[in-house]
Amino acid sequence: MEVEKREETVTVIAQAGTHLDEVVSLSVAEGWAGLECLSGIPGSVGATPVQNVGAYGQEVAECILWVEVFHREHLTFQRLSCEACGFAYRSSIFRGQRQWIITRVAFRLLPQGSPTLRYPELAELFRGSARPSLAEVRQAVLSLRQKKGMVLTPGLPESRTVGSFFKNPVLSFEAFERLKTRLWEQGVLLFPQEPPNFAVPAGIKVPAAWLVEQAGFPKGTRRGPVGVSPLHALSLVHWGGGTAEALVAFASEIQRAVKQAFGITLEPEPVFVGFSQDLPLERATCL
Ligand SMILES: Cc1cc2nc3c(=O)[nH]c(=O)nc-3n(C[C@H](O)[C@H](O)[C@H](O)COP(=O)(O)OP(=O)(O)OC[C@H]3O[C@@H](n4cnc5c(N)ncnc54)[C@H](O)[C@@H]3O)c2cc1C
Incomplete structure (x- = not known):
């Protein structure tokens, strides 16, 4: 990793193969704000722009300065600005394409910056705290994720998952x-109750996990070797022995x-590799 310090910002340039959490833990340890809510997300830095990785109120798009790519046909390197990456919720120009290999990502972070406390569940934990440190927020995110089986943990079958299955x-x-x-x-709700929802620039976001549970798939639902995680309704778990x-x-x-x-078609979040186009899922991205 390379670090470039300026007066008001720090740029961390990470190679695509670096684990994202290494970048997150370094930033938190140094007091550079911008990635703390992404603590505990498994995977490489190079994959983060692909689906604009995000969690607990932050997305990488918010602090990506540029993405370096290698074009497989032209055999050239190119630096794409954040705007050129077409970031949207769990999406970018890189999703479902094969022409670019991401080689490096530059994250612009804020020294002595405050942690992001936008996500209600996380904000609630710090209600009344004057200004929690980045390290405290990282720890809180890790423990929330752990409770939902969202941290890859050897021996924990609930973490045998791709993470959230639907957007x-x-x-x-x-x-x-x-x-x-x-x-x-x-009669799912009594008037004037509302389903959980969050206002976002593009409209109103409704948690897919809530819809999944209300549609008859509570946590712990099983179909033989697969099922809904007992810890998180959006995480589909492979218990072993299936396909x-x-x-x-x-x-x-x-x-x-x-x-x-x-009347809502949930869009699968993972990219499907090795499946034919007649996958029995609507709106799936296949490679
Ligand atoms: C337990 C668990 C929890 C998760 N929680 C979250 C979460 O909170 N938020 C979230 O956003 N995601 C989450 N995920 C999903 C996952 O962490 C991300 O998708 C992550 O970016 C995957 O990284 P990877 O290196 O394993 O990429 P892969 O799964 O190997 O690849 C993902 C996609 O990116 C492409 N890709 C990978 N590297 C490159 C590259 N260098 N250049 C071009 N394309 C590339 C691949 O072709 C593929 O389409 C979770 C997954 C698990 C298992």
Whole structure:
């Protein structure tokens, strides 16, 4: 990793193969804000721009300065600015493409910056604290993730997962109104209760985990060797002895049930490698 210090910012340039959490823990230890909420996310730095990795109120797009790519046909290196990467919620120009290999990523961080406390569950933990340190926020994120089986832990079967299987749907105001009406009509919620939701620039985000549970797949639901994690409704777990096909069939069952119940098609978050295009999942990205 290379570090460039300027008066008001620090740029950390990491090679694609570096573990993301190494960059996060270094930043937190040095007091550079910007990545602390991404603590404990498994994977390499080079993969982070692909789906604009994010968690607990932060996304890498917020602090990526540039991404260096190698073009497989032109055999040239290029530096793409953050704007050129087309970042959106769990998406970028890199998702589902083969022409670019990401080789380095530059993160611009804030020395002595405050931690990001946007995510309600995380903010709640620090209610009343004057100004928690980056290290305290990292620790809190790690412990929240641990409770949900979202930290890869050897021997913990609940962490045998790709992480969140579906993206949280972002609805227009009208679509959110339709969802509420449907939930009241079905008696899932009593008028004027609302499903959990967060306002985002593109609309209203509804947690996919909540929809999955309401559609009849509570935590711990099993279909033989696969199932919903007992710790997190958005995490599909392979308990062993089954196939990837079994997991995809189960995911497809969930997707259909949510669509039938609420008229929302959940978009799978992982990219599917080695599957044919007739994968039984709508809106899946295949390589
Ligand atoms: C327990 C668990 C928890 C998770 N929690 C989160 C979370 O909170 N938030 C979140 O956003 N994600 C989460 N994920 C998903 C995962 O951590 C990210 O997708 C991560 O970026 C994957 O990194 P990887 O190196 O394993 O990439 P891979 O899974 O190997 O690849 C992911 C995609 O990126 C492409 N890719 C990888 N490296 C490069 C490169 N150098 N150049 C071009 N393309 C590349 C691959 O082709 C593939 O399409 C979680 C996963 C698990 C297992």
